[in-house]
Amino acid sequence: xxxxxxxxxxxxxxxxxxxxxxxxxxxxxxxxxxxxxxxxxxxxxxxxxxxxxxxxxxxxxxxxxxxxxxxxxxxxxxxxxxxxxxxxxxxxxxxxxxxxxxxxxxxxxxxxxxxxxxxxxxxxxxxxxxxxxxxxxxxxxxxxxxxxxxxxxxxxxxxxxxxxxxxxxxxxxxxxxxxxxxxxxxxxxxxxxxxxxxxxxxxxxxxxxxxxxxxxxxxxxxxxxxxxxxxxxxxxxxxxxxxxxxxxxxxxxxxxxxxxxxxxxxxxxxxxxxxxxxxxxxxxxxxxxxxxxxxxxxxxxxxxxxxxxxxxxxxxxxxxxxxxxxxxxxxxxxxxxxxxxxxxxxxxxxxxxxxxxxxxxxxxxxxxxxxxxxxxxxxxxxxxxxxxxxxxxxxxxxxxxxxxxxxxxxxxxxxxxxxxxxxxxxxxxxxxxxxxxxxxxxxxxxxxxxxxxxxxxxxxxxxxxxxxxxxxxxxxxxxxxxxxxxxxxxxxxxxxxxxxxxxxxxxxxxxxxxxxxxxxxxxxxxxxxx
Numbered sequence: 001x002x003x004x005x006x007x008x009x010x011x012x013x014x015x016x017x018x019x020x021x022x023x024x025x026x027x028x029x030x031x032x033x034x035x036x037x038x039x040x041x042x043x044x045x046x047x048x049x050x051x052x053x054x055x056x057x058x059x060x061x062x063x064x065x066x067x068x069x070x071x072x073x074x075x076x077x078x079x080x081x082x083x084x085x086x087x088x089x090x091x092x093x094x095x096x097x098x099x100x101x102x103x104x105x106x107x108x109x110x111x112x113x114x115x116x117x118x119x120x121x122x123x124x125x126x127x128x129x130x131x132x133x134x135x136x137x138x139x140x141x142x143x144x145x146x147x148x149x150x151x152x153x154x155x156x157x158x159x160x161x162x163x164x165x166x167x168x169x170x171x172x173x174x175x176x177x178x179x180x181x182x183x184x185x186x187x188x189x190x191x192x193x194x195x196x197x198x199x200x201x202x203x204x205x206x207x208x209x210x211x212x213x214x215x216x217x218x219x220x221x222x223x224x225x226x227x228x229x230x231x232x233x234x235x236x237x238x239x240x241x242x243x244x245x246x247x248x249x250x251x252x253x254x255x256x257x258x259x260x261x262x263x264x265x266x267x268x269x270x271x272x273x274x275x276x277x278x279x280x281x282x283x284x285x286x287x288x289x290x291x292x293x294x295x296x297x298x299x300x301x302x303x304x305x306x307x308x309x310x311x312x313x314x315x316x317x318x319x320x321x322x323x324x325x326x327x328x329x330x331x332x333x334x335x336x337x338x339x340x341x342x343x344x345x346x347x348x349x350x351x352x353x354x355x356x357x358x359x360x361x362x363x364x365x366x367x368x369x370x371x372x373x374x375x376x377x378x379x380x381x382x383x384x385x386x387x388x389x390x391x392x393x394x395x396x397x398x399x400x401x402x403x404x405x406x407x408x409x410x411x412x413x414x415x416x417x418x419x420x421x422x423x424x425x426x427x428x429x430x431x432x433x434x435x436x437x438x439x440x441x442x443x444x445x446x447x448x449x450x451x452x453x454x455x456x457x458x459x460x461x462x463x464x465x466x467x468x469x470x471x472x473x474x475x476x477x478x479x480x481x482x483x484x485x486x487x488x489x490x491x492x493x494x495x496x497x498x499x500x501x502x503x504x505x506x507x508x509x510x511x512x513x514x515x516x517x518x519x520x521x522x523x524x525x526x527x528x529x530x
Contacts, residue, residue: 023243025205027097027182028173030242031058038219038245046250047262050087050159054245057091059167064088064095066170067163071155073126075100078184080119081128082106082138084252085229086159090238092128093229095162097182097201098173104184104196105230108134109438113497114186114194116145119152121196121394122184128155134253178202184394185232187334188432188441188502196394197232197335204232206387207338208240210360214343215270215302215328219245222299223270224263226251226277227437232337233273233306246270260284264296271297271322272304274437275311275469278318278327285321295323302344305329307437308469309425312352319348331355331425334439335402336389336409339364339382340423354422355415362386365408366417376419379426383408431523433462433470440472440502448496449474449489454482459513460504461523474504475526477512484509 039055330341342356366380374380412430457477462470
């Protein structure tokens with residue numbers, strides 16, 4: 001079945017529709033904007049069958065908002081939610097914005113330790129989870145977390161079973177002040193505990209509109225949203241849809257066959273969003289080619305990239321085998337999302353090796369060890385000011401290290417800004433591992449392993465992996481008589497509540513960790529073993 005006008009296309013006057021005003025910057029006003037401009041155009045479609053036009057999305061948001069208002073959720077209440085990428089999850093984001101709640105979205109790879117920490121630090125009053133999903137009982141986890149935090153209510157939600165009520169009872173929406181915190185987005189970062197970034201609607205809205213322009217996102221385009229929606233990138237794509245009129249194709253879990261077939265059936269134009277996805281697309285295209293079938297994505301414009309740099313060879317394969325302009329990557333952090341991004345009109349030589357140029361309004365610099373500015377082409381720590389940079393951390397004591405004396409956010413990433421402004425990421429000051437586009441704190445894993453009876457000393461680091469971006473490796477100095485293995489280390493960390501994505505995939509048993517005279521572990525020496 002090919003793409004149909006009902007689901008994917010534009011007909012009649014909509015085919016030439018142009019937004020008549022600049023999109024607003026609050027989520028609630030954007031919902032009104034989308035419903036006014038494209039009321040009958042599909043906005044969301046999930047592989048599981050749920051769908052919503054822009055007009056229906058607004059109606060569902062209003063009804064769900066009334067349901068939460070009846071539960072007593074209102075202005076300033078912090079609501080933590082850890083949910084799959086459902087249409088109802090996207091509706092929830094709009095509904096909680098409508099009642100003025102502060103949202104703490106959490107991706108579903110997190111477990112008791114991380115979710116409990118977020119709820120405690122954010123001072124959540126409500127935690128929303130699925131029941132059992134992906135083989136894990138989130139409802140039981142929610143009850144454990146609530147038992148440790150007096151006053152925290154829980155809500156187990158499933159598609160079609162969220163609170164709804166008559167929206168006529170809702171008060172008129174009053175736009176929040178520009179500096180009003182609306183989002184608490186957590187990242188593993190470089191510390192053992194997650195770090196919560198304080199975002200406003202304006203900081204979240206700052207990058208999607210420009211990103212849509214760089215990726216040529218038009219009303220009626222079909223954009224894949226098959227990664228975790230609670231990620232800052234997922235929230236940004238909600239804003240992008242409401243700003244541009246595109247359709248997002250959703251899937252609650254990624255299946256290497258069913259998900260790709262779903263995206264192909266609906267002729268995805270923007271197939272993101274990281275190395276694992278691109279490899280699945282290429283494998284699917286290979287199967288189609290062997291079977292004498294046509295293109296996987298016949299109307300593909302571009303493969304948006306993010307999470308970690310894409311190997312140039314992979315970009316070239318995408319161009320040659322899938323079509324479009326290839327992988328147009330971007331770079332950013334939860335604290336400062338999409339600071340740079342490539343444009344579909346950029347030269348292929350730049351697209352293959354860089355993360356693009358700074359987004360509008362972003363002041364990006366490279367700084368040397370002595371705090372001097374680096375000349376073009378010279379590696380330094382990338383620092384940024386811009387409209388999408390967070391206001392600061394939930395734990396304000398972290399802000400002094402996060403921003404330099406001139407107010408630039410310290411990204412902790414090493415990079416080169418060339419004479420044309422294109423950015424290439426060359427390494428990281430921050431001790432994190434990026435696996436499947438998600439940050440894993442090496443210190444978090446190390447701190448847990450230091451409590452293991454079999455471990456005398458340990459260093460956790462990442463090594464390149466063509467499929468996942470990086471693999472997690474633990475170099476372990478064992479205690480006397482111990483013989484730690486991947487299996488035993490994994491079992492210990494699971495029992496300690498660590499999420500599966502952060503578990504080491506390799507354990508190197510060594511006699512001693514290499515250290516410099518100051519005692520710092522030389523992880524680059526360990527990484528040389530591959």
